[in-house]
Amino acid sequence: MTVETAPMATGTLIASRSKQDIQARIAKRYAAERRFRAYGVSAILFGILFLVALFSTILVRGYSAFTQSAFTLDVNLDAGAFGSSSPPTESDLLMADYTKLANRALFQVLGVDPANRADAKAAAALLSANADTQIRKAVLADPSLIGKSVQLTLLAHGNVDSLMKGQFDRNIPEGRRQLSDKQLAWLDKAAEAGFLAKHFNTGLFTYGASSKPETAGVGVALVGSLYMMLIVLLFAVPLGVAAAVYLEEFAPKNFLTDTIEVNINNLAAVPSIVFGLLGLAIFINFMGIPRSASLVGGLVLALMTLPTIIIATRAAISAVPPSIREAALGVGASKMQSITHHVLPLAVPGILTGTIIGLAKALGETAPLLMIGMVAFVVEYPKTPIDAATALPVQIYMWATAAERGFVERTAGATLILLAFLVCMNVTAVILRRRYERRW
Amino acid sequence: MNSKFIAITTATAVGMGAFACAALARDQVKVAGSSTVLPYANIVAEQFGKTFSNLKTPVIESGGSSAGLKQFCAGVGEDKIDIANSSRKIKPAEQEECAKAGVADIVEVKFGYDGIVFAVDSGAGEWKLEPKDLYLALAAEVPKDGALVANPFKTWKEVNATLPDFPIAAFIPGEKHGTREVFEEKVLHAGCKATGGDKLQLAKAEGKDDEAKKKAADKACNKVRKDGAAVDIDGDYTETLARIQSNKQGVGVFGLSFYENNKDKLKVATINGVEPSLETVASGKYPVSRPLYFYVKKAHLGVIPGLKEYVEFFTSDKILSADGPLVEYGLVPLPDAERKEVQELVKSGKTLATAAK
Numbered sequence: 001m002t003v004e005t006a007p008m009a010t011g012t013l014i015a016s017r018s019k020q021d022i023q024a025r026i027a028k029r030y031a032a033e034r035r036f037r038a039y040g041v042s043a044i045l046f047g048i049l050f051l052v053a054l055f056s057t058i059l060v061r062g063y064s065a066f067t068q069s070a071f072t073l074d075v076n077l078d079a080g081a082f083g084s085s086s087p088p089t090e091s092d093l094l095m096a097d098y099t100k101l102a103n104r105a106l107f108q109v110l111g112v113d114p115a116n117r118a119d120a121k122a123a124a125a126l127l128s129a130n131a132d133t134q135i136r137k138a139v140l141a142d143p144s145l146i147g148k149s150v151q152l153t154l155l156a157h158g159n160v161d162s163l164m165k166g167q168f169d170r171n172i173p174e175g176r177r178q179l180s181d182k183q184l185a186w187l188d189k190a191a192e193a194g195f196l197a198k199h200f201n202t203g204l205f206t207y208g209a210s211s212k213p214e215t216a217g218v219g220v221a222l223v224g225s226l227y228m229m230l231i232v233l234l235f236a237v238p239l240g241v242a243a244a245v246y247l248e249e250f251a252p253k254n255f256l257t258d259t260i261e262v263n264i265n266n267l268a269a270v271p272s273i274v275f276g277l278l279g280l281a282i283f284i285n286f287m288g289i290p291r292s293a294s295l296v297g298g299l300v301l302a303l304m305t306l307p308t309i310i311i312a313t314r315a316a317i318s319a320v321p322p323s324i325r326e327a328a329l330g331v332g333a334s335k336m337q338s339i340t341h342h343v344l345p346l347a348v349p350g351i352l353t354g355t356i357i358g359l360a361k362a363l364g365e366t367a368p369l370l371m372i373g374m375v376a377f378v379v380e381y382p383k384t385p386i387d388a389a390t391a392l393p394v395q396i397y398m399w400a401t402a403a404e405r406g407f408v409e410r411t412a413g414a415t416l417i418l419l420a421f422l423v424c425m426n427v428t429a430v431i432l433r434r435r436y437e438r439r440w
Numbered sequence: 441m442n443s444k445f446i447a448i449t450t451a452t453a454v455g456m457g458a459f460a461c462a463a464l465a466r467d468q469v470k471v472a473g474s475s476t477v478l479p480y481a482n483i484v485a486e487q488f489g490k491t492f493s494n495l496k497t498p499v500i501e502s503g504g505s506s507a508g509l510k511q512f513c514a515g516v517g518e519d520k521i522d523i524a525n526s527s528r529k530i531k532p533a534e535q536e537e538c539a540k541a542g543v544a545d546i547v548e549v550k551f552g553y554d555g556i557v558f559a560v561d562s563g564a565g566e567w568k569l570e571p572k573d574l575y576l577a578l579a580a581e582v583p584k585d586g587a588l589v590a591n592p593f594k595t596w597k598e599v600n601a602t603l604p605d606f607p608i609a610a611f612i613p614g615e616k617h618g619t620r621e622v623f624e625e626k627v628l629h630a631g632c633k634a635t636g637g638d639k640l641q642l643a644k645a646e647g648k649d650d651e652a653k654k655k656a657a658d659k660a661c662n663k664v665r666k667d668g669a670a671v672d673i674d675g676d677y678t679e680t681l682a683r684i685q686s687n688k689q690g691v692g693v694f695g696l697s698f699y700e701n702n703k704d705k706l707k708v709a710t711i712n713g714v715e716p717s718l719e720t721v722a723s724g725k726y727p728v729s730r731p732l733y734f735y736v737k738k739a740h741l742g743v744i745p746g747l748k749e750y751v752e753f754f755t756s757d758k759i760l761s762a763d764g765p766l767v768e769y770g771l772v773p774l775p776d777a778e779r780k781e782v783q784e785l786v787k788s789g790k791t792l793a794t795a796a797k
Contacts, residue, residue: 094493129765133490169704176562176703211482211769288519290466292499370503373472377482377500379489388468388499398502401475401676403701 058412058419065413068201068214069156069164071127071190073105075135076149093140098132099124102154109195110186122183128155130215153199158213158406160187164198167405178405204413208379209390209398213406216399218414220378224294224389225363231298231385232305232362237355239302240309241344247310248317249339268307275304276368284372291373292388300368305358312354316347349436356429360422366393392418466518467745469498473508473525474618475676476554476695477732480766481525484754487765488746491753495746500525505618509735513538516739522747524735527554527618535792545738545791549751549782551760553772555696555721556622556728559706561688565604567709571727573600575631577608578670580663583637588644591665606689612664613693614674622730623693624662630727632661681705696721697770721772729772738791755779755786 081101083092103124107114112123131154138152139145159178162168164187174181190196207217251257279300283289289296320343328338344351369375375394382389390398396418399411471481481500489497501508505526512524513534530538530548538546558574560567576599581588596603613619632638641660647653664670673680673692680692681702691709696716699706708716711727720726734754741748753759759766760779767773774782 172562172704176707178701178704209482211479211486284519290519291470291521292501373501375502376472377478377485377502379486379497388470401678403479403677403698405701 058415061409062412062416064165065204065409066201067198068203069161069198070153071156072153072195074149075101075105075152077146079147082146098135101135102127102131122180123186126157126160126183128157128214129212130155155214158404161214162405209377213404213410216410218392218395218417220381221390221392221395223381225392227294227385228298228301228391229359231295232302232359235302236305236309240306241313241351244310244313244317245339248314264307264310268311272304272365273367275300276371280371290386292376293386294382294389295385296372297369297374300372301362301365305362308358309354313351316350317343320346349432353429353433356425360425363421364393366397369394468496469744469747469750470521471498471523471525472501472503472511472521474505474527475502476527477525478502479769480771483765483769484759488750488753492749495749498750509534512735513541513543515541516543522737522740522744526733526735528621530735543737547736547738547789548792549734549755549786550731552732552774553721553729554732555716555726555772556619557694557696557699557716558691558709559694559699560691560709561684562705562707564688564707568602569709570712571627571630572634574627575635578610578664579628580665583635583640588640608669609687609690610670611673611680611683611690611692612670614672616674626728628662637661700770718772738789751786755783
């Protein structure tokens with residue numbers, strides 16, 4: 001330091017140095033700055049590299065989950081299949097053997113002899129076990145279809161789907177493959193004739209949990225997550241904002257409020273599983289709310305988000321300049337009026353940003369849900385927040401452990417859906433901040 | 441604004457109260473427990489929902505046999521689960537715990553067997569293993585020249601000349617898994633006996649009496665080496681599969697059904713010359729297998745709508761027979777006579793305490 005500042009003061013020192021020497025020093029300083037910048041740039045590049053690697057693997061693995069192989073078949077709904085009474089009663093419609101109808105349509109186009117039992121079994125295995133439900137749904141929606149031949153798109157079995165997407169190697173010996181040579185030949189024939197093709201996978205968004213990959217979707221998980229986000233909004237935002245307003249505007253500065261402040265900051269850093277344990281003890285064991293309900297999940301996540309919201313709200317409120325409060329008080333407004341009419345509206349962008357970021361964090365959380373029974377196989381849509389439900393990240397976790405090949409792409413596909421939600425929420429937060437934030 | 445806050449908070453509190461009241465009448469079966477049983481239970485629950493359109497599809501939690509049984513034993517009531525899935529038999533200590541909480545009457549249903557297989561990467565050649573080989577390769581102490589030494593083996597070829605010259609790397613289930621118990625009992629213990637290690641351990645064991653000594657020796661037999669050659673996998677079989685794919689010379693422990701679904705990537709090793717399959721496990725020729733159970737709270741039967749139907753449906757011929765959906769997935773079916781017995785048991789509602797006599 002002394003060497004560099006001293007020359008400024010004493011001209012004799014400069015004169016005693018050669019010009020070259022000084023230039024070399026300047027060059028060195030510039031080089032040091034360039035290196036300093038390069039460190040920063042490389043740190044960012046390093047981060048981006050990881051991010052790109054992560055996203056591209058998920059994308060490459062997951063994009064195929066958004067299509068689904070299905071057979072387009074002419075299903076003959078002859079009246080004989082629906083019992084003897086005409087028109088068929090409701091129970092006839094429910095109990096009819098739709099699997100038989102689906103298989104018959106498939107055998108016809110593949111040229112399989114139904115009398116050959118081995119062939120028939122192998123061919124029937126190409127259709128999803130859910131094909132009967134699909135036909136039943138179509139018939140129940142429009143009973144006038146009975147007696148006609150209807151073109152329906154029926155899901156293919158998960159193995160067929162994996163094969164169509166190239167996830168099975170068809171060149172390995174037959175014994176180690178999920179599909180036999182004969183089944184491969186049928187599938188090639190079907191794909192060539194055009195009645196076996198990949199369609200957009202709406203089921204991924206509408207189905208609940210399933211043991212078969214082709215009928216597994218994130219529908220129930222999405223609804224569960226939605227309920228939980230609503231509950232977090234309902235509980236955490238009013239409580240958090242009220243607490244922050246009091247602490248910032250009314251509370252005296254003393255030991256007690258300092259302790260509270262330290263504790264709020266601490267709570268924000270507590271591992272989320274602890275909140276799960278708390279939820280299990282209080283909401284389930286003490287209050288008796290049923291396990292696996294999104295109400296419990298929402299309450300636990302609300303507790304978890306509360307510190308984030310309080311901290312963000314306090315920051316937003318303290319960013320409002322005191323002159324505004326004073327001006328309001330000066331024209332005769334009460335303290336409450338100055339807060340509700342002036343301070344809070346000006347702090348809203350900051351509060352919203354904090355809330356959305358807190359919600360995004362809660363949306364991606366799995367650990368606390370483990371303790372309260374939300375890591376579960378739930379087929380039916382929850383009608384109310386106390387019905388059993390599951391959440392989006394939990395669904396990803398459950399699929400990651402499944403054995404069938406079709407669940408690998410679904411794991412990545414569901415991750416993409418979750419990421420899309422998170423990106424949307426964070427972008428909204430950024431836009432809100434950009435557009436409405438005031439600087440004084 | 442303040443009054444609005446109060447209004448919203450009151451409304452939500454009232455809403456919550458309404459939910460809590462509605463919660464009193466549960467009309468959905470709740471199940472928790474073993475992750476090994478989970479896929480089977482999922483299949484049954486799904487079919488159940490399809491078959492009984494007037495009843496709700498059961499909710500099935502995963503989390504492990506012990507965690508499931510713990511929840512199961514928490515007590516009787518609408519807010520407690522009805523069924524615990526388990527990949528092992530309930531322990532007497534757990535049964536006591538249950539009885540203390542008022543869950544005295546438990547119906548034990550054994551619904552099939554699960555084979556445990558050793559598999560290698562599909563390109564790793566033929567593997568013919570014996571419990572002896574696995575014991576010598578993986579135990580912490582092995583007998584050598586009549587004395588116990590710390591495991592000196594580095595490659596499989598050193599253990600058994602017919603095995604490939606691969607460094608020993610085995611991915612075995614971690615200690616929290618029910619599978620680990622079977623692995624210890626049916627593989628390590630058997631290998632220990634076959635090599636004479638059990639006698640050496642017994643001679644070395646310390647204890648008050650013979651029984652304590654034997655216990656200590658058994659424990660020492662089941663000790664796995666800690667030098668990195670045997671890796672505990674605490675996650676699921678998907679993790680073991682990923683490990684094998686990154687280390688093509690490794691050996692992994694899987695459930696038979698998981699292997700069946702991934703046999704294009706894995707090759708199974710024979711044990712004592714027997715290849716694991718539904719038939720060899722069912723007949724008992726393949727030695728490494730275990731029964732799968734679920735436990736039903738008798739006090740809930742007839743109270744929770746759908747519970748009786750679910751249990752009867754699970755044990756029906758349609759589900760459990762050799763061409764049913766569970767066997768298709770990879771469950772080793774009960775022999776016909778045993779299945780009939782289970783169906784009788786479910787019908788009579790015979791509980792565990794009386795069944796044990």
